[in-house]
Amino acid sequence: MTDSLSGLPNRRALHVDVARYAQADDEIALALVDLDGFKSVNDHYGHYTGDKLIKECAAILSDLCAKDARAYRLGGDEFAILVMGPIAGNILEGICRRLLQRLAKPIALQDRQVTIGASIGLSRSTPAARTSSADLLRQSDVAMYASKTGGKMRCTWFNDEFDRKLEQSQKVERALRRAVAGNELQVLYQPLVDATTSEIVAVEALLRWAQDGVAVDPSAFIAVAEETGLINAIGSWVLRQACTDALAWDGLKLSVNVSPAQLRNADFPIQLGHILEETGFPPDRLELEITETYLVGDPVIVCRSLEMIRSFGVGVALDDFGTGYASIGFLRKFRFEKLKIDRSLIVEAADDEGSRAMMVSSIAVARAMNMFVTAEGVETAAQAALARTAGCDHLQGWLYYKAVTADEITRQLAKNAIRITGDHRHGHVAHA
Structure with a gap:
């Protein structure tokens, strides 16, 4: 033996x-x-x-x-x-x-x-x-x-708590598999606005799941999906659905979050290419958002994956900046098209001088590297003014729009088009 x-x-x-x-x-x-x-x-x-x-x-x-x-x-x-x-x-x-x-x-x-x-x-x-x-x-x-x-x-x-957590995780997994099979998952969209005009310039696709009419916290079921491998099927579905919906929103950028588990899948770039081909969605209007934690795992694999993704003409944004490991060195190495400042930094910047300095310096570095900058989680006019003054290009948060259905995005864009057309007849452009 x-x-x-x-x-x-x-x-x-x-x-x-x-x-x-x-x-x-x-x-x-x-x-x-x-x-x-x-x-x-x-x-x-x-x-x-x-x-x-x-x-x-x-x-x-x-x-x-x-x-x-x-x-x-x-x-x-x-x-x-x-x-x-x-x-x-x-x-x-x-x-x-x-x-x-x-x-x-x-x-x-x-x-x-x-x-x-x-x-x-x-x-x-x-x-x-x-x-x-x-x-x-x-x-x-x-x-x-x-x-x-x-x-x-x-x-x-x-300890016994591990088994309790495992049992809960398995319960969520079973329910999530039923949700996938029963088409219970939904993609909503939160608009991003121009920091100067407040006009909608992009939308971020957000996965939602209502189990028996009750919303399930994404942080709970996304983690289970990653651990079980379900994230590959769910992520591909979200990407395909978002590209299909956003095709009608002429000129708008579409941002889609991609899990580190998806990016570690060697077939992901191939799946992305197929989805773009199937839906006919313009690659230059698509932006994939990745998190800092993915960068520190294996930089060599990251660079290879990002090169393949960019070869389609798709942009890459660094999400939740300011919460973890990413540094100026990472920004220089990976050269993202966009930097998204995390909500926590935006909120803390209003009251904490250190956080404000970090936010301002992060934005300045990103702009020096020709990256667009989005402030996430903007909920007050004061936060918006601070982010705008610091140099953010786009603002995202409940102050402007919550996540809504694709039909609501279409209606909102139609209303904006009518309003802008009317304002142009009167010789000026209104701000939202």
Whole structure:
């Protein structure tokens, strides 16, 4: 029951050991270790180097475990560590923290140095509440995923709250699948206005879902869609629906949010090309909005994807600027067509001098790089005046328009056209 590549005991050996330890009157603690960055090593240097890395990690684990624990290779880039004893949990956590410290340093593989990391999940079984090997592994896997989503290079203990959240997530997933099949999702549109004239110059497509007549918070169901892979089908539907609706709004720009999970899909640019061809929507009127978190994941892949998207003539905007990681360096590297200043910065700028300085400097940098700038979440005349004075081109928020249906956009544009035509006859242009 040994893994042929690493020489460590395999998954079957782990189950046998847990079953044997369960007969003793002691605590059992299990860690599931998932290597971060292993796929990248395989992709860049080939499987031979990947195999060498697995062997090296196995040696590191064996050294750290010594006589206190036993290490296993479960397959791929997953390992496990098992400890039994009165303070098994403490010993296991100590080993895992030393492992993270070790993996933070480069690993020598022949003529190159590679750096990887790990996300670790821990669980325990006590004499008072024995857990099967399968469930112990499942709990460690859930905790490992929490480590990965929490930023990687950390170890997390399983707790019952994880299962409650998982159950809720599965409930949302089932309902969301029914919603997709039953055409319950809807695309609404929030206009963006010219900062000077207040005329509608663009619309942003926003996905909405009303479950049994009650609106579901997008932050809740979008996260589930990303985790389950549903986001690819939903995102393509939103893009196709928005392009179809906006085709009639001559001259208006259309902004569509694209999830990082969509952009990580190598087929996304191909899907985008098909949608543009099917709908006949002019690429130069389409703008895809991406968030800062996507930029820091893998800049090389980001650049490649953005190049393909721009090759169609589609613009790219950086959404929610001011909330996370993006810096002037990112703006210079990726050269977005538009920068969208996050609502929180707009709101805080009215009362906080530091936030105001950050907003003004961000806008100045974007303008120097020939980017358009939109202020999001504008709700008061004072916020609008501040954003306008700072140099924003477009304003978006409830002060002007809420998100409405495609039919309402069409009606609003018709009303504006009639009003502007009437005003021109009288020799002036009115502001909304």
